[in-house]
Amino acid sequence: MDGRAGEDVHDSPNAWVARHIHSFLETGGQARPGMNDLLLTTRGRKSGTLRRTALVYGRDGDRFVLAASNGGAPNHPAWYLNLLDDPEVTVQVGTETFAARARTATAEEKPPLWLLMISIMPSYADYQRQISRDIPVVIVERV
Template structure:
């Protein structure tokens, strides 16, 4: 997929992403955790989390909804950007930080993170493709290796509030 194709998909789903984030935040996580993404090749019962981090350039707090999987107590997100040729901004921001926060449904955590490598990465990638099948096509459409971010919760925190 080219960056142009990614932009077309992003434009078509922009309202969905904004509405999803607003629903997740306004309900305190009671709604928005499980969404139907079968219209784009995913599952009817797809799990999503909210990732909170600080913008590396703006210094502002940002919250991004993402698909996730759980492997042995680590929460995994995929920096796919729909198979675009460049990494998503959230991933570049996370790379600048040692800790970040995530919320799954009505529970939020401060977390450390890491990127799996080698054989572990291959296993985690295969698992995440089973969580969200379009990842396979996204990887096939770009020369970049799509990053995986594995987060380990270190302490519970208050659920997220909308960012002003």
């Protein structure tokens, strides 16, 4: 995927995620058959560069739902902090790429969306039990 207005996109510095992004692109979004994976590109809040990561998603109608679990780490993932600073993101699902806006689910919205994400990736519940921070649920909508 080309960045916004031809900008370079930098893949996750995490080697496993970078390999997964590469596999996602090679397979037209089918890197892990049976899993709903997407590529999310955010603007780095410190660097200003475009940053791409691969994430599991759920669907709530036309909306995409993400869990900012960071693998159960005590801190929020960089992609989440980036979209808090700039909610305008780019998403790739399969071979389709589109502009979107991301936001944290409200306290009222979160419970059913969290259950959706746990149904897709049960390890999210384990992650939440292991850490003190509340794992945010992110809603991504096409613009």
